[in-house]
Amino acid sequence: MTVAVAEPVLEPLLPALTPWLRTRRWFGAGGGALDSVRPVVVSVVHDEAPVLVHAVLGVPRPDGTEQLYQLFLGLRRALPARLAGAAIATVPEGRWQGWTLYEATEDAALMGVLLRSLAVRGRRDGPRLERTSAHPLPVGLVPRPLSADQSNSAVVYGDRLLFKIYRRPEPGPHLEVEALRALTERHCARTPALHGTLYTDAPGGERLVLGMFEEFLPVEADGWQSALRQVGDCLEGRDSAAPVTGGFTAHARALGEAVAEVHAVLADAFPRTRVTPEEVAEEARLMKRRLRLAAAEVPALDRYRGRIGALYDDYARHAGRGCPVFAQRVHGDLHLGQVLPTADGWRLIDFEGEPDRSAAERAEPQPVLRDVAGMLRSFDYAAQTGLAAVRKRSADRTPGLRLRHARRAEAWAIRNRRAFIAGYAGAGGADPRCHPVPLRAFEADKAVYEAVYEARHRPDWLGIPLTAVHRLAGVRG
Ligand SMILES: Nc1ncnc2c1ncn2[C@@H]1O[C@H](COP(=O)(O)OP(=O)(O)O)[C@@H](O)[C@H]1O
Numbered sequence: 001m002t003v004a005v006a007e008p009v010l011e012p013l014l015p016a017l018t019p020w021l022r023t024r025r026w027f028g029a030g031g032g033a034l035d036s037v038r039p040v041v042v043s044v045v046h047d048e049a050p051v052l053v054h055a056v057l058g059v060p061r062p063d064g065t066e067q068l069y070q071l072f073l074g075l076r077r078a079l080p081a082r083l084a085g086a087a088i089a090t091v092p093e094g095r096w097q098g099w100t101l102y103e104a105t106e107d108a109a110l111m112g113v114l115l116r117s118l119a120v121r122g123r124r125d126g127p128r129l130e131r132t133s134a135h136p137l138p139v140g141l142v143p144r145p146l147s148a149d150q151s152n153s154a155v156v157y158g159d160r161l162l163f164k165i166y167r168r169p170e171p172g173p174h175l176e177v178e179a180l181r182a183l184t185e186r187h188c189a190r191t192p193a194l195h196g197t198l199y200t201d202a203p204g205g206e207r208l209v210l211g212m213f214e215e216f217l218p219v220e221a222d223g224w225q226s227a228l229r230q231v232g233d234c235l236e237g238r239d240s241a242a243p244v245t246g247g248f249t250a251h252a253r254a255l256g257e258a259v260a261e262v263h264a265v266l267a268d269a270f271p272r273t274r275v276t277p278e279e280v281a282e283e284a285r286l287m288k289r290r291l292r293l294a295a296a297e298v299p300a301l302d303r304y305r306g307r308i309g310a311l312y313d314d315y316a317r318h319a320g321r322g323c324p325v326f327a328q329r330v331h332g333d334l335h336l337g338q339v340l341p342t343a344d345g346w347r348l349i350d351f352e353g354e355p356d357r358s359a360a361e362r363a364e365p366q367p368v369l370r371d372v373a374g375m376l377r378s379f380d381y382a383a384q385t386g387l388a389a390v391r392k393r394s395a396d397r398t399p400g401l402r403l404r405h406a407r408r409a410e411a412w413a414i415r416n417r418r419a420f421i422a423g424y425a426g427a428g429g430a431d432p433r434c435h436p437v438p439l440r441a442f443e444a445d446k447a448v449y450e451a452v453y454e455a456r457h458r459p460d461w462l463g464i465p466l467t468a469v470h471r472l473a474g475v476r477g
């Protein structure tokens with residue numbers, strides 16, 4: 001196994017690679033001009049067939065800065081049928097002319113090679129693993145790609161280790177790695193343990209965080225899927241214990257407790273400061289600016305600008321009257337898809353913050369109520385998505401039944417939001433019921449963010465945040 005800096009190896013691959021890049025979900029939001037892609041860091045991790053090439057590419061953004069993308073590329077003379085879906089293109093020229101270039105994270109053989117190469121200590125020019133745990137890396141585990149390909153990609157080793165690959169690595173301290181390291185050091189039972197961080201020290205990419213290895217938490221369904229199932233049962237009356245009330249509230253309560261626990265550990269690990277009224281006023285101005293930009297992208301938001309802006313003003317006035325606001329490290333993008341119901345209770349994952357916000361914005365300490373608001377929005381999303389699924393399944397389209405389903409969905413959301421809040425407050429978190437003004441402002445800000453997110457990524461879902469904006473705009477006080 002060799003590792004060599006091999007920048008020239010990438011040039012013949014680029015023409016085949018760039019059209020494929022456009023098709024990646026993790027590429028979509030960043031975009032960029034693909035005619036001037038720059039190899040930033042390139043290494044051949046395994047130089048015998050199948051070949052493994054690691055690359056970080058720089059793609060110019062319209063504002064003159066550069067968006068980085070990370071790739072693990074495989075090369076084989078011929079691709080076995082099981083890897084057909086991973087094919088990118090046939091290499092047109094150079095050393096591997098006629099070979100097939102493919103997405104290496106789908107290839108168990110190459111992901112095994114990668115882990116073994118990372119386990120070998122010593123200086124290398126390719127990716128380098130900095131271990132958090134003293135235990136040896138379990139290199140014999142069978143790798144498989146995780147099918148949920150979202151902002152990043154992941155490979156699971158033997159249902160024990162999860163390798164998260166940051167597809168858009170960013171220079172500077174890494175929010176998720178920092179948070180998980182601190183939580184692991186403090187033995188937080190509500191988050192996966194961090195086992196190690198992948199860096200590159202190659203010239204041009206010094207100390208760039210490329211990925212991390214964390215404890216894999218096997219679950220049958222994540223929080224979002226479990227909630228959706230419960231909404232369906234509740235609406236269709238399958239939940240025999242409580243046909244109308246639904247059976248998720250105990251989980252929602254426990255989830256509130258878990259979030260409060262994580263917030264307490266983060267408050268211990270990172271600075272927690274009192275935000276001045278001037279800073280809150282500035283934050284309210286930023287929220288208004290985001291609203292204005294959002295309305296330019298999602299015109300349906302425009303008619304709510306006055307009323308939603310007034311919620312932000314209420315928040316600024318509330319702080320101006322001396323109501324204390326504290327900021328600290330938070331999760332940053334908390335929703336039901338970011339929580340896993342394991343046998344030992346809820347665990348929170350993915351501490352990267354909102355993918356559509358800039359790195360600087362995501363790094364800012366925030367009031368914990370931002371996370372609470374995120375989860376409250378998620379109960380609303382689950383209820384509305386569950387309702388849509390039930391309506392689709394149901395052959396009975398009578399208005400009475402549709403209304404009953406809608407009422408039950410709304411009641412499900414209210415009940416679970418309350419249970420979550422009660423759990424959060426009961427476990428020592430600041431009681432959200434005592435802070436309705438900031439909570440409403442944060443919910444509105446989140447719904448506005450979601451409207452932009454949905455317009456960009458899932459236009460069919462746009463109605464969910466827009467309905468929430470409508471509701472929040474009508475509530476003042
Ligand atoms: N430690 C883990 N154990 C088990 N599954 C996980 C773990 N971390 C992430 N996942 C699964 O992978 C999916 C994507 O992970 P996430 O960290 O949210 O990535 P992204 O940043 O791409 O959204 C999650 O929705 C979850 O299903």
Ligand SMILES: O=P(O)(O)O[C@H]1O[C@H](CO)[C@@H](O[C@H]2O[C@H](CO)[C@@H](O)[C@H](O)[C@H]2O)[C@H](O)[C@H]1O
Pocket residue numbers: 150151224333335336337350353354355356374377378379381382450453
């Ligand atoms: O999971 P990510 O960090 O990539 O978060 C982004 O995508 C989420 C959707 O996958 C999006 O969440 C929104 O939809 C969820 C249902 O799919 C819902 O539970 C959330 O409440 C809602 O915000 C998230 O906003 C976005 O940043």
